[in-house]
Amino acid sequence: MAETKKASSSIDRTLLVCCGTGCIANGAQAVAAALTKAASAMEKKGSLRVTVSLKGGIKETGCNGFCENGPIVRLMPDDISYYHVKPADAADILNHIAGKGEIVERLLYKNDEGKKVLSQKENPFYAKQHKIALRNAGLIEPGSIKDYVDRGGFDALKKALTMKADTIISEVEKSGLRGRGGAGFPTGQKWRQCASYEETPKYVVCNGDEGDPGAFMDRSILEGDPHSVIEGLLIAARAIGAVEGFMYIRDEYELALKNVRKALESARASKYLGKNILGSGWDFDISVVRGGGAFVCGESSALMASIEGRVGEPRTKYIRSVQKGLWDKPTVLNNVETLVNIPHIILHGAANYKKMGTQASAGTKVFALVGKVKRTGLVEVPMGTTLRQLVFDIGGGIPDKRSFKAVQTGGPSGGCIPASLLDLPIDFDTLDKYGSMMGSGGIIVMDDRTCMVEVARYYTNFLAEESCGKCTPCREGLRRMLEILTDITAGKGRPGDIELLEETGIAMKEASLCGLGKSAANPVLSTTKYFRSEYEAHIKKKTCPAGVCPKLTSFLIVKNKCKACGLCKKSCPVSAISGQKAKPHLINQKLCVNCGSCRIACPFDAIDTKGGDAGKKETKPAAKKPGAKKPVAKKPVAKKTAKKVAAKKPVAKKPAIKKAAKKPTVKKATAKKADKKAPVKKTNKKTPVRGKTTRGRASK
Ligand SMILES: Cc1cc2nc3c(=O)[nH]c(=O)nc-3n(C[C@H](O)[C@H](O)[C@H](O)COP(=O)(O)O)c2cc1C
Ligand code: SF4
Ligand code: SF4
Ligand code: SF4
Ligand code: FES
Numbered sequence: 001m002a003e004t005k006k007a008s009s010s011i012d013r014t015l016l017v018c019c020g021t022g023c024i025a026n027g028a029q030a031v032a033a034a035l036t037k038a039a040s041a042m043e044k045k046g047s048l049r050v051t052v053s054l055k056g057g058i059k060e061t062g063c064n065g066f067c068e069n070g071p072i073v074r075l076m077p078d079d080i081s082y083y084h085v086k087p088a089d090a091a092d093i094l095n096h097i098a099g100k101g102e103i104v105e106r107l108l109y110k111n112d113e114g115k116k117v118l119s120q121k122e123n124p125f126y127a128k129q130h131k132i133a134l135r136n137a138g139l140i141e142p143g144s145i146k147d148y149v150d151r152g153g154f155d156a157l158k159k160a161l162t163m164k165a166d167t168i169i170s171e172v173e174k175s176g177l178r179g180r181g182g183a184g185f186p187t188g189q190k191w192r193q194c195a196s197y198e199e200t201p202k203y204v205v206c207n208g209d210e211g212d213p214g215a216f217m218d219r220s221i222l223e224g225d226p227h228s229v230i231e232g233l234l235i236a237a238r239a240i241g242a243v244e245g246f247m248y249i250r251d252e253y254e255l256a257l258k259n260v261r262k263a264l265e266s267a268r269a270s271k272y273l274g275k276n277i278l279g280s281g282w283d284f285d286i287s288v289v290r291g292g293g294a295f296v297c298g299e300s301s302a303l304m305a306s307i308e309g310r311v312g313e314p315r316t317k318y319i320r321s322v323q324k325g326l327w328d329k330p331t332v333l334n335n336v337e338t339l340v341n342i343p344h345i346i347l348h349g350a351a352n353y354k355k356m357g358t359q360a361s362a363g364t365k366v367f368a369l370v371g372k373v374k375r376t377g378l379v380e381v382p383m384g385t386t387l388r389q390l391v392f393d394i395g396g397g398i399p400d401k402r403s404f405k406a407v408q409t410g411g412p413s414g415g416c417i418p419a420s421l422l423d424l425p426i427d428f429d430t431l432d433k434y435g436s437m438m439g440s441g442g443i444i445v446m447d448d449r450t451c452m453v454e455v456a457r458y459y460t461n462f463l464a465e466e467s468c469g470k471c472t473p474c475r476e477g478l479r480r481m482l483e484i485l486t487d488i489t490a491g492k493g494r495p496g497d498i499e500l501l502e503e504t505g506i507a508m509k510e511a512s513l514c515g516l517g518k519s520a521a522n523p524v525l526s527t528t529k530y531f532r533s534e535y536e537a538h539i540k541k542k543t544c545p546a547g548v549c550p551k552l553t554s555f556l557i558v559k560n561k562c563k564a565c566g567l568c569k570k571s572c573p574v575s576a577i578s579g580q581k582a583k584p585h586l587i588n589q590k591l592c593v594n595c596g597s598c599r600i601a602c603p604f605d606a607i608d609t610k611g612g613d614a615g616k617k618e619t620k621p622a623a624k625k626p627g628a629k630k631p632v633a634k635k636p637v638a639k640k641t642a643k644k645v646a647a648k649k650p651v652a653k654k655p656a657i658k659k660a661a662k663k664p665t666v667k668k669a670t671a672k673k674a675d676k677k678a679p680v681k682k683t684n685k686k687t688p689v690r691g692k693t694t695r696g697r698a699s700k
Contacts, residue, residue, distance in 0.1 A: 012057075013057065013075060013076065013077070013078065013097055014057055014058075014059060014075075014076045014077075015035060015039075015057060015058045015059070015073060015074070015075055015076075015093070015097070016059050016061045016073065016074040016075075016076060016138065016139065017031055017032040017035065017058060017059065017060050017061065017071065017072075017073050018061055018062075018063060018064045018070055018071060018072040018073070018074070018138060019032060019060035019061060019062070020061075020062050020063030020064070020067065020070075020137075020138075020220060020223055020224060020255075021063070021067075021216075021219070021223065021255055022063060022067025022068075022070050023063070023064075023067060023070035023071040023072060024255070025070075026067075026070045026071050026084075027071055027086070027087070028060075028070060028071035028072075029060075030087045031071045031073065031085050031086065031087055031089075031090070032058060032060050033087070034087035034088075034090040035058050035073070035090045035093065035094065036058050037090070038090040038091050038094050039057065039058060039090075039094055042094055042098060059140070059141045059144075059147070060141060061137070061138050061139060061140060061141060061142070061224065062136075062137040062138060062140075062142050062220060062221075062223045062224015062225060062259075063137055063138060063220040063223060063224050063378060064081075064137070064138035065125075065126075065129075065134065065137075065138070065220070065377045065378035065379060065380075066083070066123075066125055066126075066375070066377045066378075067376075067377055067378075068375075068376050068377060069083040069084060069109065070083070070084070071084070071085045071086075072085070072138075073085045073093065073107075074120075074138070075093070075097065076139075078118075079118070079119040079120065079121070080103060080108075080118045080119065081108075081109065081118070081119065081120055081123065082104060082107035082108065083107060083108070083109050084107065085107055089104060089107060092104045093107075103118070109123050109125075111123065111124055112124060112396060124375070124393065124394070124396065125375045125377065125379070125394060125396075128381065128385075128389065128393055128394055129379055129380050129381055129394070130356065130364055130380060130381060130382050131364075131380050132340075132341060132344050132353075132356070132363060132364050132380065133180075133221060133337050133340045133341055133364060133366050133380055134220075134221070134224075134225075134366060134378070134380045135151075135225075135228075135344070136148065136151055136153075136224070136225040136228060137220060137221060137223075137224030137225045138224060139151065140224075140225065142223060142224055142225065142226055142227075142259040142262070142263065143259060143262040143263065143266070144266075145227060145263070145266040145267065145269075145270055145272075148225075148227040148228070152347065153227050153228070153231065153343075154227075154231055154272055155343075155347055156231060156235060156342070156343035156344070156346040156347040157231050157234050157235060157238075157272065157277075157278070157343070158278065159346055159347060160234075160235045160238050160239075160346050161238070161277070161278060161280045161282070163346075165195060165238065165239050165240070165241060166195075168235060168238060168239040168346065169188055169191045169192050169195060169239050169240075170188070171188075171345060171346060171349070171350045172187055172188035172191060172239070172342065172345060172350070173186070173188025173189065173192065173350075174188070174350035174351070174354070175188070175341075175345045175350035175353040175354055175362060175363070176350075176353070176354050176357075176360075176361075176362030176363070177338065177341055177342075177345060177353070177362060177363060178361060178362070178428060179334060179335055179338050180335045180336075180337035180338045180341075180365065180366075180440065180441070181207050181298070181334070181335030181337075181338065181440055182335075182410070182411070182437070182438070182439045182440050182515070183515065184361070184428035184429075184438060187334065187338055187342075190322060190332060190334075191236065191239050191240055191332055193320070193322040193323075194240045194322040194323075194330045194331065194332045195239065195240045195241065197322070197323050197330040199323075199329060199330055200241070200243070200329070200330075201242070201243045201244065201329055202240055202241055202242040202243065202329060202330045202331065202332075203242050203243075203244055203245065203246065203325065203326045203327075203329060203330075203331040203332075204233055204236045204237045204240065204242045204244075204245045204246075204331070204332045204333075204334070205245065205246045205247075205248060205303070205304070205307070205325075205326065205331060205332070205333045205334070206229060206232075206233050206245070206246070206247040206248065206334060206335075206336060206339055207248055207298060207300075207303060207333055207334065207335045207336065208222055208229075208247060208248055208249040208250065208253070208256070208291075208336045209248055209249070209250050209291045209297055209298035209303060210250060210253075210298070210336075210440065211250070211293070211294070211295035211296075211297070211298045211466075212295075212411035212412060212439065212440055212442050213411075213412060213442075213462065214368060214370050214411075214442050214444060215368045215411060215440055215441065215442045216368050216378065217336075217337060217366040217367070217368055217378060217440065217441050218335070218336035218337060218440070219253050219256050220378055221336050221337060221340055221366075222249060222253065222256035222259065222260055222336060223253075223255050223256045223259050224259075225340065226256075226259045226260045226262075226263035226264075227263050227266075227267065228339075228340045228343060229247070229260075229336055229339050229340055230247075230260075230263055230264065230267055230272075230273065230286065231272075231342070231343045232334075232338075232339030232340055232341070232342035232343055233245050233247070233286060233334075233339055234272070234273070234277075234284065235342050235343065235346055236332055236334060236339065236342065237284050238282070238284075240330070240332055242284065242332070243283070243284060244284070244285060244286075244287070245284065245285070245286040245287070246286065246287055246288075246289050246307055246326075247260060247286060247287070247288050247289070248289045248291050248297075248303055248306070248307060249288060249289070249290060249291060250290070250291040250292075250293055251290040251291060251292060251293060252293060257288065257290065260288060261288060264286055264288070268285075273285055273286065289306075289307050291303075291306065291312075292306070292312070294312055294466065294468075295412070295462075295463075295466035295516070296312060296313070296314065296466055296467070296468045296514070296516055297312040299314045299514050299515055299516060300314075300321055300325075300333050301314045301315045301317060301321060301514070302314045302468070302514070303333065304321060304325055304326050304331065304333070307326060308326065308327060312468075313468045313470050314468065314470065314513055314514035314516075316513060321333060335440070337365075337366055337440075337441075341353070341363060356382045356383070357382050357383035357384055357427070358383050358384040358425065358427050360427065360428070360429055361383040361384070361427035361428045361429070362383065363382075363383060364380050364381060364382050364383065365380070365381065365383055365426065365438065365441055366378060366379070366380045366441055367379050367380075367381070367390065367426075367441045367442070367443045368441060368442050368443065369390060369391075369394065369395050369443045369445070370442075370443070370444055370445070371407075371408075371443075371444040371445035371446060372398055372399065372402065372445050372446055372447040372450070373391055373395035373396065373397070373398065373399070373445040374395060374396030374397055374398070374399045375394065375395050375396040376395070379394050381394070381426075383425075383426065383427045383428075384425040384426065384427055385425065385426055386422065386423050386424060386425055386426065387407055387409075387417060387421070387422050387423070387424055387426060387443075388422040388423055390426065390443060391404065391407060391422070391443075391445055395445065398445070398447050400447075401605075402447035402448055402449060403447060403448045404419050404422070404445070404446075404447065404448075405418070405419065405446045405447055405448045405450050405452075406418050406419070406446045406450065406452065406455075406530070406531070407422075407443060407444065407445050407446065408436075408442075408443070408444040408446065408455065408459075408523070409426070409431055409436045409437065409438065409439065409442065409443055409444075410431065410436055410437035410438055410439025410440075410441075410442060410519075410522070411439040411440055411442045412459045412462045412463055412466075412523070413437075413439070413459070413463060413515075413516065413519035413520050413522050413523070414431075414436045414437050414439050414442065414519075414522055414523070415431075415434070415435040415436030415437065415522040415523060415525070415526030415527075416436070416446070416452060416455060416456075416523065416526045416527050416530065416531070417431075417434060417435075417436055417526070417530070418530040418531070421434060426438065434526075435522060435525060435526040435529060435530075436522060436526055437519065437522065448546065449546055449547065449548065449599075450546055450548070451489070451534070451544050451545075451546040451547075451548035451549055452527040452530075452531035452534050452535075452546075453485065453488055453489055453527065453531075453534055453535055453538050453544075453549070454489050454544075454546075454548050454549055455523065455527065456485055456523045456524045456527045456528075457482065457485035457486060457488075457489055459523035460478060460481050460482045460485055460520070460523060460524060461482055463478055463516065463520045464478040464479055464481075464482045466516070467516060467517065467520070468516075470513060471511075471512055471513040471514075471517060472511075473507055473508045473510075473511035473512045473513075473517055474508060474512040474513065474514075474516060474517025474520060477504045477505070477507060477508035477512075477517070477520070477521070478508070478517075478520055480500075480504055481501055481504055481505065481521070481524055484497050484500060484501055485501070485524070488535065488538045488539060489538065489544070489549045489551070489552070490549070490551045490552075491538070491542050491549075491551045491552050493535075493538050493539035494539065495539065495540075497535075497539055498528050498532065498535050498536070498539070501524050501528060502524075502525060502528055504521070505521030505524050505525045506521070506525075508520060508521050509521055533545075534546070538552060543610070544609075547596070547599065547608075547609025548596065550593070550594035550595070550596075551594075553594050553596075553609045553610070554589060554592070554594065554609065554610050555587055555592060555594060555596070555598060555599060555607055555608075555609055556587060556607070556608050556609070556610065557577075557584060557585050557586060557587055557606055557607055557608075558606050558607070558608050559584045560584075561604055561605065561606035562579075562584040562585055562604065562606040563604050563606070564579060564580070564581060564582050564583055564584060564585060565602075565603065565604070566579065566581075566585070567601045567602060567603065568585060568598035568599075568601050568602050568607060569585060569598075570601070571597040571598050571600070571601035572595075572597060572598055573593075573595060573597065574591050574592070574593055574595075575591065576588045576589075576591035576592040576593075577598060
């Protein structure tokens, strides 16, 4: 640790208590309350000075990005960050500020060398980050317009009000900013196209739907820095000549909704929004629309239908929404992160922005780094940063002495990138070229205990549930792929399955109506490409090399590795493990349900896996005992039926089409004056059980 220990009492200080959703879940509000109470008591005694007043000296901020280490408390301007803070730590933190105690070392972050670090700059999680989109999150109170203005907030709007609309658009074009919602469409170009249509009124919309599982980039920005998004939307509106704006935010984002509403109110009260903005004579206002939570409602045309109160379903886009969007009027839709970049670009100039990132992907990107990585959280790095830097430098590598296997980028319809491609730069075009995508910025790291077939099955299942069912390639393709993948992971894979998966995936890419169907095969196609041997092991050898698929895995304790610690025994949900002190433990295979808990619990890597029941049955059919009861009568029947139907129809669609043709359930819109909830289309259709439905087979 660097210099310590006593704080200088002559500086006004601020304590920033992270109160983003992650830290709140870990008790941040109790920490903030304890600090406020203790500070108030100390101030009464005259032993503490913090900023203007005690209340002003303790701020509840948005997310700092390192949520797993929350609650986080940051002392400024000293830039000392405390992690895992509890209410009981309040007195020690304040004693240090009051010059009566030392830095609270137990709450500091330990870097990879075990050294305790004070500032974010010294913390390996933050050291290589470059914050543009997250420039304010964690530093301001989201509800306070004063905090925002003090950090230069609305200066870009003031500047934009003095610029011609065309000049604003040119600046955004020159910056090279591309949409952060997934498609990477050039933002300036989108604005120029919309501005070119004469039809009025025009609209601007902020896409805060963020339906990707595991993603929380947009939520954090909306929670922690809502005024920046509002300012970005105002500048977009000014550039294209829009009269009204909408912020479409998913309903589960309770804190984001609360903070956005508060920010809108304060912006109106301070004349940054509403009638005659800053005396310019320009009127513009923004309403909040709550999204119902369907993944497909993040898609532009579905989102607009949803705002209009119709079922959130994509439409064919012969005419783009920049020409006919909301209520068939010219509309610009931009993602939350795209919009927070706008004030920075206008204020600091396109050339400055373009310095960061790569030639074709300028600026930075926020990622939600999760999965099997030591440091998880929200990170913002320049475009072109490699996957290796993200996973190993910022993320700290793979925990528990496991090895890196793959990284899934781009949300549920992204692809899995193997270790051999870890040095790929992250930008829109490179990831696309290698079968994945940037998407909105989800990065899921996987270790050697991850089954890539199961990963593909998991995402395909999610997408099959979220597909709106409007077009056949996506609706049927996803179901067929899910059936095949479910079979493979259950030991029922057949020769030709991989090829059939690939054929279906390619057809979906080419023929689906919207981005969901067009990209939905990525998890499958990238894993059949980079992890083909794993599929083959499941199908041909009936084993799951990663030891994940229960039907293809048996768990065994390796005698000479077992240290008889008993942890596996404690973790087993069916008491299948026996063993005594100082003696290697044993798994009773008859009781074991192959859940894998013991393998996770064992600190000595003493639990191994090998092919499971399905494999055994396949290779060694049990001898028939005369008179013995048939254990499962259903299976052979189902197989026979499947074979029969498959022989007749190469692609049996009927049963599935019938199901999908069911009318979607539409919840009524509960429109409020300036804050309405969008209707939800219940998209989920039960996945047909294999045996009842059939699928085309390419096997010989
Ligand atoms: C199925 C699907 C879901 C999407 N979800 C989101 C989302 O949650 N947020 C988002 O900004 N864009 C999402 N998009 C992309 C939007 O359609 C659109 O391209 C984007 O909002 C445009 O803003 P941008 O140009 O600033 O990226 C989704 C697209 C598809 C096909
Ligand atoms: S591709 Fe899928 S989500 Fe998109 S319209 Fe077709 S069925 Fe609906
Ligand atoms: S795999 Fe699960 S059920 Fe089997 S022994 Fe281990 S903990 Fe018990
Ligand atoms: S947890 Fe590992 S080392 Fe401990 S008893 Fe079980 S197998 Fe042995
Ligand atoms: S909510 Fe505190 S670090 Fe994310």
